[in-house]
Amino acid sequence: MAKRGRRPKGEYPEKKRVFASRVREDTWEMLQRAAAKSGRSVSQEFEFRLRRGLDDDEKIESTFGDLKTYGLMKLAAQAVKLMCDLKNLKVHWTADVAAFDDALEAMTRTLRGFRPLTAPDLVTESAKLDAPALVEIVREIQAADPVRPLGKVSKCQRAVLRLQNELGDLVNRPARLLKAKERKPKGKKT
Numbered sequence: 071m072a073k074r075g076r077r078p079k080g081e082y083p084e085k086k087r088v089f090a091s092r093v094r095e096d097t098w099e100m101l102q103r104a105a106a107k108s109g110r111s112v113s114q115e116f117e118f119r120l121r122r123g124l125d126d127d128e129k130i131e132s133t134f135g136d137l138k139t140y141g142l143m144k145l146a147a148q149a150v151k152l153m154c155d156l157k158n159l160k161v162h163w164t165a166d167v168a169a170f171d172d173a174l175e176a177m178t179r180t181l182r183g184f185r186p187l188t189a190p191d192l193v194t195e196s197a198k199l200d201a202p203a204l205v206e207i208v209r210e211i212q213a214a215d216p217v218r219p220l221g222k223v224s225k226c227q228r229a230v231l232r233l234q235n236e237l238g239d240l241v242n243r244p245a246r247l248l249k250a251k252e253r254k255p256k257g258k259k260t
Contacts, residue, residue, distance in 0.1 A: 096219040101142030142184060146177040149204050153179075180204065183244040208244050211237065 093101070097117055104113035127137070134140040150156070153176040163169035183204075207230075214227065214234045223231070234241055 094219070096222075136239055137236040138240055141233055141238075142181060142240070144233060144236070145207070148207060149176040149180040152176075152204055152207070183208070184240050186243070198254045212241055 101112055101115055101119075104119070105112045108118075110118060130137060130140045134143060150163070150173045153251075154163065154169060154172045156169065159169055161168055163173050207220060211228055211234050214230045216231055216234070
């Protein structure tokens with residue numbers, strides 16, 4: 071009979087599976103630093119962070135339905151922040167009629183930018199990502215490079231990468247809509 075290793079310690083003593091995986095050097099270094107800071111072993115830190123991420127995904131799905139919807143809602147909230155003058159309000163935007171209407175318009179424009187095309191030649195007026203700051207955010211999400219070393223990515227860039235992951239295949243939809251809008255509508259047959 072093969073000799074067993076030592077019993078698992080820490081937060082997850084019921085460990086039974088051995089998991090071997092390759093990770094990038096920068097990921098390993100960050101994991102080691104996090105483990106040292108938390109007082110956990112690297113193995114315990116890995117499981118802690120993995121479980122936290124999986125728990126977060128379950129919470130998101132139970133609250134929003136799925137990651138894409140969550141990503142779109144985050145982008146719509148960002149649009150409100152960028153496109154509405156919230157700093158000069160004495161109350162929250164939900165308590166001010168004009169601010170609420172501005173926020174609603176910002177959210178609607180954002181969501182319309184991700185509206186699916188129903189036919190290849192259909193030209194809609196739905197691609198209204200006309201706020202330069204929002205267009206810039208969408209371009210930044212589209213251009214985000216998930217291969218970049220974690221240690222060389224800012225907090226903001228990590229948030230953009232998460233948003234890119236959450237949006238999935240929706241991330242390129244605004245570009246298709248903007249191209250569709252540029253095409254001329256076909257004349258109606260009478």
